Amino acid sequence: MDYELEKIKEKAIKEKNIDFEDAMRLYDIGVKNPFSLFANASEIAQLYKGKKISFCSIVNAKSGLCPEDCKFCAQSGHYNTDAEIYPLLSKEIIVERAMQAKRDGAQMFGIVTSGTEIHTDEEWMTIEDAVKEINHIGIRPCCSLGMLDKKRAKRLKEAGLFRYHHNLETARSYFPNICSTHDYDEDIETIKNAKEAGLSTCCGGIIGLGETMAQRIELALTIRELDVDSVPINILNPIKGTPLENQPLLPPIEVLITISIFRFIMPDKDIKVCGGKEKNLRQLLPLAIVAGCNSLMTGNYLTTPGRNAQSDMEMVIDLGFYPGI
Numbered sequence: 001m002d003y004e005l006e007k008i009k010e011k012a013i014k015e016k017n018i019d020f021e022d023a024m025r026l027y028d029i030g031v032k033n034p035f036s037l038f039a040n041a042s043e044i045a046q047l048y049k050g051k052k053i054s055f056c057s058i059v060n061a062k063s064g065l066c067p068e069d070c071k072f073c074a075q076s077g078h079y080n081t082d083a084e085i086y087p088l089l090s091k092e093i094i095v096e097r098a099m100q101a102k103r104d105g106a107q108m109f110g111i112v113t114s115g116t117e118i119h120t121d122e123e124w125m126t127i128e129d130a131v132k133e134i135n136h137i138g139i140r141p142c143c144s145l146g147m148l149d150k151k152r153a154k155r156l157k158e159a160g161l162f163r164y165h166h167n168l169e170t171a172r173s174y175f176p177n178i179c180s181t182h183d184y185d186e187d188i189e190t191i192k193n194a195k196e197a198g199l200s201t202c203c204g205g206i207i208g209l210g211e212t213m214a215q216r217i218e219l220a221l222t223i224r225e226l227d228v229d230s231v232p233i234n235i236l237n238p239i240k241g242t243p244l245e246n247q248p249l250l251p252p253i254e255v256l257i258t259i260s261i262f263r264f265i266m267p268d269k270d271i272k273v274c275g276g277k278e279k280n281l282r283q284l285l286p287l288a289i290v291a292g293c294n295s296l297m298t299g300n301y302l303t304t305p306g307r308n309a310q311s312d313m314e315m316v317i318d319l320g321f322y323p324g325i
Contacts, residue, residue, distance in 0.1 A: 041292030263292030
């Protein structure tokens with residue numbers, strides 16, 4: 001087993017191109033000997049990323065009434081949840097949240113809005129103006145605004161946006177079980193438009209939606225083809241009122257095995273552990289870094305609370321790593 005793991009690791013490092021069968025074999029190894037898998041994934045992460053762990057924070061800049069029917073989402077207008085509903089925040093509030101994120105130690109700050117896309121010129125102006133100001137306070141501005149065409153991607157780049165985030169959510173083969181209101185290729189096109197505009201790109205998904213490990217690997221391989229810079233891994237935190245409210249939490253070890261496999265598949269990318277990490281990993285949260293992640297979302301999420309930044313920073317330092325990009 002150790003020889004086979006070493007062989008796959010060597011392929012991941014030298015070729016950056018392990019295949020589906022390799023990844024499934026990693027899963028088998030991880031089930032039998034998870035800590036050996038974690039150790040090897042950690043070696044890969046440190047080879048490419050050193051001891052630095054980057055931090056990002058987000059603001060839910062526009063909440064609720066989303067026309068999409070994603071079964072996990074508290075903000076979908078199709079479901080009755082307790083999620084707040086409010087229009088786009090002012091530029092001043094967004095910038096103040098960015099300043100707070102910087103004070104808390106984050107290197108990147110994401111403006112996130114509900115809905116399929118931003119429609120009005122007024123909203124676009126607010127977002128572009130906020131991006132310009134955030135650039136002046138020493139934190140990298142990011143946006144997650146739904147679908148994005150080439151024209152708007154170029155506008156955001158000109159405004160000084162560093163990174164655009166848009167998740168695929170799950171594997172193409174499982175996507176019809178999760179969302180019926182838009183096509184998978186629309187999500188892929190958004191990432192391509194952002195890349196074409198010269199923006200850094202962030203694209204991942206949510207695990208624990210009922211998909212198989214094979215489908216998680218399918219998702220990772222699709223993301224690798226898109227050649228994005230950052231890969232967020234969210235873990236489902238079931239929300240009351242959504243169709244997935246009774247979905248069981250993933251076992252912590254399974255989450256960690258998934259993180260390690262993503263690291264093997266994309267050895268030189270930022271693997272970021274995000275929403276649901278506290279609830280699913282519980283006492284094993286520090287092992288996410290041992291398992292190969294090199295980036296964390298800190299603070300609160302869109303509709304659920306997260307961990308305070310001080311606790312995350314302390315965890316990273318106690319593990320012998322340090323914040324940085």
